[in-house]
Amino acid sequence: MSDLLKNFFRFCIVILIQVLILNKITLRWWSQPTGFPVFIPYIYPLFILLLPFETPVWALLLTGFALGLTMDVFMNTAGMHACATVLIAYLRTNVLNALLPKNLSEYPNQSPGVKNIGWMPFLVYSSFLIVLHHAVFFSIELWSFSNFGYLLLKILASSITSLLFVIAYLLLFTRQTALRS
Amino acid sequence: MQVTLFFLYKPFNFSAKPNRKKPLRNFILFVRRFFNLILFLALEIVCFVLIARTNMLQGNDVLSSANAVSGIIYKKREDVVYYFGLKRLNDSLISENIRLRSALAAYGSYDTFRDEVVRRPLEGNDSVKVVQYANYIYRQARVINNSVTSENNYITINRGSDDGIRRKMAVLSGTGVVGEVISVSSHYASILSVLNVKRKLSAKLKDGTMGSVMWEEGRPDVLILEDIPKEIKVFRGDSVFTTSYSFFPANLLIGTVERRRINKKNNIQILYLKSATNFRNLQYVYVVENTMLDERTRLEDSTTKDK
Known part of the structure; x- marks a missing residue:
């Protein structure tokens, strides 16, 4: 299966999982009226994280914009998701360059998945970008820093849950090389 | 040069x-x-x-869940999930029926003729007559998408402009207020629910004291009633209703008082309400059209322009 087709399918799957399942899970970790904010885990940034190494930055930006806008249409948040996603799409190359020992052009036909760069680098890479995405998204959504603790709590809890779901997605949907051999 | x-x-x-x-x-x-x-x-x-x-709430019609593609996907999902809630839905419909029947029975059980003392025949040109100030049309709709987690929550329903739904109509559930229609496509409409930080809703206590209800983000069951002076005694469990000032029909339940707190600085009490509508499992809503609202808003707009 060609790379383009594969990524197109992944785009659809990520959007559908996000819209049909995860948007309906409203997580609230403890007691009723006072206290913890309600939030949704977001896994759709994973699509940007898993695009191949040699994708040019302009293509990353445009797909990020398209992905964010699709989410916006479903969630009635015109522009907020797109803004956060374009930002992480722009920073992706720099983070990867800083994180990996070799130059990016030395990974032909690969994508920065667990299989290619290992668990630990992938977790650092994805958690950094996901926390950034959530920070930008929730700040724009709340649009004030008057309630800073609440914002911080929401960002932190939401990113941790999102990361858990990202790991679950990877375990479910990527082929494990060790199992196949 | x-x-x-x-x-x-x-x-x-x-x-x-x-x-x-x-x-x-x-x-x-x-x-x-x-x-x-x-x-x-x-x-x-x-x-x-x-x-x-x-x-700015200009009604962004393209980028909303009322548009055709996302509406269809949400509708397919709702078709599947719909059956899981049927029992709960049935219970809520039965309790609503009971409430309506008792309200109807209350109308039929009074007779005012007995107490009438003076009878004066009305002249043909007498100025006494019935004044109608509102005329409501109720339409039912099914909720196909709903959110409670963001700062401004939207609900999508399966009725649109083809069924006569237009912007700025009020939306109710069987138990209380839900929100306001924000944008409409031909088969879907999206509703800004009361759980938003943009709009306030005019409300009154049962003794008639006016205030405004807003939402503190993060908790989908808790609304806040402000602007009630400290001297007014409010108890836990008191009901809060809509007023005829807003586009909602008057005397609809918004919520019941759960907790009161007094702001020391300006002697105003803040009441925390438990909302009458359970936004987590909305399945049916009523869209209410007030056919006389247009005339009223036109008049009110013209007076504010003159100032």
Whole structure:
């Protein structure tokens, strides 16, 4: 299966999982009226994280914009998701360059998945970008820093849950090389 | 003039930048070099324009869940999930039926003729007559998408402009208020629910004291009633209703008082309400059209313009 087709399918799957399942899970970790904010885990940034190494930055930006806008249409948040996603799409190359020992052009036909760069680098890479995405998204959504603790709590809890779901997605949907051999 | 300018300009041509004479080419080089950054900034600006436009509540019809594609996907999902809630739905419909029947019985059980003392026949040109100030049409709709987690929550329903739904109509559930229609497509409509930080809702206590209800983000069951003076005694469990000031029909339940807190600074009490509608499992809503509202808003707008 060609790379383009594969990524197109992944785009659809990520959007559908996000819209049909995860948007309906409203997580609230403890007691009723006072206290913890309600939030949704977001896994759709994973699509940007898993695009191949040699994708040019302009293509990353445009797909990020398209992905964010699709989410916006479903969630009635015109522009907020797109803004956060374009930002992480722009920073992706720099983070990867800083994180990996070799130059990016030395990974032909690969994508920065667990299989290619290992668990630990992938977790650092994805958690950094996901926390950034959530920070930008929730700040724009709340649009004030008057309630800073609440914002911080929401960002932190939401990113941790999102990361858990990202790991679950990877375990479910990527082929494990060790199992196949 | 031309010649002198040319001579003034010439010495720079021998410097290290031979391209100074070709601004267009320089510009193209600049764009090619910083293309990614420029594209990034342009996309971000587009995003912020979109955010700003929607926050002004101009009714962004393209980018809302009322549009055709996302509406269809949400409807397919709702068709599947619908059956899981049927039992709960049935219970709520039965309790609503009971409430309506008791309200109806209350109308039939009074007779005012017995107490009438004076009878004076009305003249044909007498000024006494019934005044109608509102005329409501109820339409039922099914909720196909719903959210309670964001700062401004929207609900999508399966009725649109083909069924006579228009913007600014009030939306109710069987137990209380839900929100306001924000944008409409031909088969779907999206509703800004009461759980939003943009709008306030005018409300009154049972003794008639007016206030405004807003939402503190983060908790989908808790609303806040403000602007009630400290002297007014409110107890836990008191009901809060809509007023006839807003576009909602009057005397609908918004919620019941759960907790009161007094702001020491300005002696105003803040009441925390438990909302009458359970926004987590909305399945059916009523869209209410007030056919006389148009005339009223036109009058009110013209008076504010005159000032």
